[in-house]
Amino acid sequence: MVEVERSPTLQGESADKAAKPSPTLSGSTRNPSIERVSKSAHEQSPLLSPTTETLDDDEEEAEEEHELMSEPSAANGEPHDEAEWQETKSLWYMILLTISIGGLQIAWSVELSNGSPYLLSLGLSKSLMALVWIAGPITGTLVQPYIGILSDNCRSKWGKRKPFMAAGALATMVSLCALAWVREIVGGILGLFGADRESKFVHVSIIVVAVLFVYLLDFAINTVQAAIRAFILDCAPSHQQEAANSMASRVVGVGNIIGYVAGYMDLPKYMWFFGNTQFKVLCVIASIALGSTVFLSSATIKERDASLEKAPPKTGGLIAFFKTVFSSIMRLPPQTRKVCEVQFFAWIGFFPQLFYSSAYVGDIYVQPFLEKNPNMTPDEIDKLYEQATRVGTFALLIYAITSLSTNVLLPFLIAPTYDSQVVSSGVSMRSQKSYTTRTSRFFDSIVIPWLTLRRAWLIAHCIFAACMFSTLIVSTVWGATVIIGVVGVSWALTLWAPFAIISAEISKRHALRRSRQSEGGMSMGENDDEDDDDSDQAGIILGIHNMAIAAPQIIATLGSSILFKFLQKPRGTPGDHSLSVVLAAGGIFTLFAAFLTSRIKDEVEVPGEALEDGRRGNRRETRPMLAQRQSFGGLEY
Known part of the structure; x- marks a missing residue:
């Protein structure tokens, strides 16, 4: 039988299978080692982890060009089983x-x-x-x-x-x-x-x-x-x-x-x-x-x-909805529960920052004018605050650019944790690639081994708290703009880390459950009750996570209103520092969120996975592996 070459985006074969030369080339006079590498380059995803084999310079350049131009054929394909859905x-x-x-x-x-x-x-x-x-x-x-x-x-x-x-x-x-x-x-x-x-x-x-x-x-x-x-x-x-x-x-x-x-x-x-x-x-x-x-x-x-x-299952009305939500909260996976706890306290600090950052910068801008001209007319005050709004909007633009730059550059430095394993057909296995390129070796060399995603998220909370405390002492527009810009680093991790941790845990649980059902090796017995329960599906769990984000915003709104009630001055009056106090108060809660982040594990462990591997005679690897450049990166895609 002639082996059919698969699309670069479909990576179902293992590294050993990919390394075998095609039977159609068995009689070829070509160098077998080159044939093996060439075959691997076509069968293995550019996202998979490199081993020790290398390409020469011409092949490296051709491979990088091929990787950049590859199309997502899997998007329009018809996956047949769980292994195909799990392809890189x-x-x-x-x-x-x-x-x-x-x-x-x-x-x-x-x-x-x-x-x-x-x-x-x-x-x-x-x-x-x-x-x-x-x-x-x-x-x-x-x-x-x-x-x-x-x-x-x-x-x-x-x-x-x-x-x-x-x-x-x-x-x-x-x-x-x-x-x-x-x-x-x-x-x-x-x-x-x-x-x-x-x-x-x-x-x-x-x-x-x-x-x-x-x-x-x-x-x-x-x-x-x-x-x-x-x-x-x-x-x-x-x-x-x-x-x-x-x-x-x-x-x-x-x-x-x-x-x-x-x-x-x-x-x-x-x-x-x-x-x-x-x-x-x-x-x-x-x-x-x-x-x-x-x-x-x-x-x-x-x-x-x-x-x-x-x-x-049949669903009832409003009471059934709250009952399902409460049941799902009680059954949250361990990593997800810890992430929700972190988000609850972190967003008490983030919500005021999101709504009051531009006003904070603008307030610093107007203070010198109000002190020099305490008797400004309402029209003059309106024009002054209109200009202050533009100054605050510029600070938010810097904030957005910083956030995007962090999301583009930081993944190259973080050692992957939640992307290091593939779960397919009930087997926990490592993504491997049979070749490396100069680009991949360079990116692997700049990874900071100790900087996991969870630790980066913890550092981001500390940076946010430090910036919020700094609002109490900064008195220049330039300094305030720098503070808001630096907060963009924390915002980038907030948009990335919690969703990555939760998604990795949910996806891994679902992959194991589907593999068990597709293999038919286990009946829906007591050991599968937790996995098969509908209350731990992605939609409801992400909804609960959003509750952990939205509920503290109500607390932050009420708390901010109380502080403004006692500290704010009428519009156009110099010496109003209420916004700084509100932002600094949010930093206190973010420090507690940083402490809770330290309790999150750097690996997603799913109950029953060890049992599943044991039934197949497989031994799980727990050592860390730098697969980042292959599951996420710039040119190495």
Whole structure:
């Protein structure tokens, strides 16, 4: 039988099998060693770990070019079994898998950076603003777990997550555009009944409807975010969860920069055909970005056919929902539980930083002017704060650039922990590659062995706390901008580390469970109860993780309000340092989060894995292995 050569992106064979020469070449006069290396180069993924064999200079350059140009053929393929789903994926596969979360981030950035000024322009008071923006934490606490349960139980032939991604994206686009044109919509409808557009009734109606659209927007955004995060987890192999989530954080960083740059530009001047105001153009751009990226991910990445899975359990109403959530919280995997504990305390500090960073920088900017001119007119104060807002926005742009740069560069330095093993057919095995290149050897040489992802996350918490404490003593715009920029390092790890740790644990558990079921070697007995329970599926677990993020935001909002009540001064009054105190208070909670991070293990251990290996006579390897350059990296893809 002639051995058929497989696509570079499908890596099901072991290193030994890949090293065997093709029977069709047995009579060839070519050098067998070169044939073996050449064959391996085609059969093995450029993401797999190198061993000791090397290529000459010409072959190295050809191989690197081949790696850069490889297409994600697995995305459109028809995987037949668990081993094929666990095959190492290419760079383009990872980009297509995560690009939708970048489009979502553009929508988020529009709401966060321009939502408050827009609502104020409609006439909403600042005292009511807190009641509006608390919609985010509330919907995040309730909506994402609920969407997680619904998607886990979805049995559509399109997959579990894609229907919710499509519905959530469509609802987000409609809510954004409706919010931007709320004056025209409400005024036009009421005008049909003879109402005067300048009347107080119409004015109040516009505000009420705008607040309603904000809540609908947060509901829709949380829906699509829950679906996208679970989609990334489901479609990335177990040994590439760290790589997939790092790529997602990179894409989020790109989305942030696009959103901030767009907000800084005078868009109506260049894109007048999208609307006559900045907010209208931003909403149209965000809608196009979200719709196109979700469509691209859905069209190119194949999801498991959920209709082939067993029927979901019957669900009841609201009581059943809370019962399921509570049951899942009690059954959280150990690593995931620790990550949620870290996130709860970390986000008490992160939430004020996200909302008040630009105001903090702007407040430092206005202080010298207020001290020199204490009797400024309201118009002069408005112009001063308008300029301060631009200065604060520039600091956020530096923050976004720092975050993206960290996500691009840091993976080359971190020793991989959660990507070091592949789980396929119930066997824990190491990814191996039968050759190295100059590029791969260079990248391996710059890895810092002791710097694991978990330790980098711990350091990031300490950096964040130090920056927040520094706000109490920094008194220059340049110094404040540097502080906010450095915080971008912590934000990059926050977007990457927790999702990578959780995804690695969930994916590994599911891979083991599917391998047991596909092999039929074990019945659904008492030893499999935990693995087969639907309460530990990706959707609900990621929803609970988001609860650990959203719930502390409510605490942070209430705590910040109390501090502002006692410390803030009227707008335009010099000597107001309330923002610094609020930010520094958040740093205290982040230090406790750093302590909890130190308790997380650097390896994901799944109960029952040792038993599963023992039944097959396999002995697990526990030694660390530097496989980062092959499961995540730049040129080495």
